[in-house]
Amino acid sequence: MSKNRQLLLQEYPKDNITADSFKLEESDIPSIQDGEVLIKNIVASVDPYQRGILSPGPSYAEPVQIGSPMRLGTVGVVVESKAEGYEKGDFVNGFGGVQDYYVGKPGENLQNKLQPRPENLEDISKAMSVLSVVIGLTAYVGTKHILNPSKDSVFLVSAGAGAVGSLSGQIAKELGATVIGVAGKPEKLDYMKSLGFDHVFNYKTDDLKAEFKRVAPKGITHYFDNTAGPITEAFLQNAATGAKHAVCGAISDYNKEKPDGIRSWASIIKSRITITGFLVSDHIDKYGEFVQWAKPLVDAGKLKWSVDLREGGPGKYVDTATDLFAGKHSGKMLLKLNEFPQ
């Protein structure tokens, strides 16, 4: 291939992401300057936060500029390097975007080398899910550093079958806690059970307030919150004195112009709850510690995860993102941009 396929943003989508917002174009493969690295993307990570950067308004990350390639995290292979520490054939993490090639600048859009070198696509999938910053480190920081449950803890996780939530619950189990997982579909409840969660509930059909009271009569001590909404409401009404609540996501609010609102605010006082909002980008320094902790568990099959790898290259980004937001996926969503190099 001598051309660079790029998915360029044409206009900000109003509601859902659609093909009308993008244009697939071919351009020349870029050349690099001193200090830069030319990288060929292999796999892209498709995540909920990407809706936020497809909007001109303020978000916690810069919006994608009109005319630029859709921005997202990728794993790629170095094709040519004029930067110290990077050689042809190295695999790297970076914000490569939905395109075949990009110019990587170490410490900016090029993050780190994958070590050990991946031997196949499955190794890359692992690096982009369970051992990644956006999934693995997010679950680890929120669960271990912010909440830090122990064997007497009752740990609740919302969206407990999701990529981050399923890891958070497993980390809490490793730390000895009793884990309650909540999701919205029977098959997700089955998945959480298969991960060893102690109690699983469906927020669409179960009376969470009553169920939490039943399984945690002394109250829930820790809550990893991916959703806001009714699960958070039921937590606040069943929190133990001194409970800790980490706010990682609010997915039940993201597509609503006017969220329902959290009404049990006075419980924060009554139960002396501490609520901490966090972004993994503030905790990149803990990545080494996390890998050291998690990798032996992953290698031993003790920490489970699930990946939904879609084929099709840059032109399939919109379909992949659409399925993500519709919940038509099973595990961490990835898009293959190019074949694993032999």
Added chain:
Amino acid sequence: MSKNRQLLLQEYPKDNITADSFKLEESDIPSIQDGEVLIKNIVASVDPYQRGILSPGPSYAEPVQIGSPMRLGTVGVVVESKAEGYEKGDFVNGFGGVQDYYVGKPGENLQNKLQPRPENLEDISKAMSVLSVVIGLTAYVGTKHILNPSKDSVFLVSAGAGAVGSLSGQIAKELGATVIGVAGKPEKLDYMKSLGFDHVFNYKTDDLKAEFKRVAPKGITHYFDNTAGPITEAFLQNAATGAKHAVCGAISDYNKEKPDGIRSWASIIKSRITITGFLVSDHIDKYGEFVQWAKPLVDAGKLKWSVDLREGGPGKYVDTATDLFAGKHSGKMLLKLNEFPQ
């Protein structure tokens, strides 16, 4: 007087506190056993938390039992003592309730002796407001220990003209912060200005979101929250990265069966806010430190407070509480139960 006027709870109020919920009765003055003290109440403290204990559901304190006198903090004078350390004529803090006389048990409903002995009603008012646990220590713990602003901080306080809020803002000024106070009436705004607050706003008439953005373009760093409701919403939308939010009260929710709800939940993530609910009862050990810090400022006239002392005895509790919840008061609300003894 040879009788004990008591305001007895008849039924839990559904919404606002009304006279229908209580019955004023006269009974005999109680007699005491060994280890007990007979106390005549002089002044009662009327506070927002009392709505919470007039409800059969779980609160952070035991509900008042049907048929019992309305429970609240009082300062009284010892009439007769069979307990070590207490003599006739001592003034004491305790949970004396809305009645003329009560039987005090040291360490239970009888808390401590007032030292030095108050010489008049004003000394009692001071002990029940600026130097009290429920007002002074609450403001101190939330402002100094939980939030701890410094000279680069932008400190917001809701109900900033209230008993706790006005002290919180002054403590934050003492610590060097720029202080924004919010209340709901022009005269309250004037009062906050007179205390040296840098910016004052009326949540009923000002566009808080826009005003906060104007006076704190880099965001609000600390928030002492007495109210929940629209002030909290505007804070969440204007919080600086890493802002701290202490939740002391939620007065805008207390009388609502279904509170409006906090809708800007995702801001907790975006701005990495830490929210801490607290009750002063967990921090009684800091009372000595607080008095050492505050008393010189009070004596020097640097820390200002305001008391709204209502006359009328036990039968006037409902009117006093009604005015408190309607905001028809100016300063710490007290109810005189009996004359200061000559």
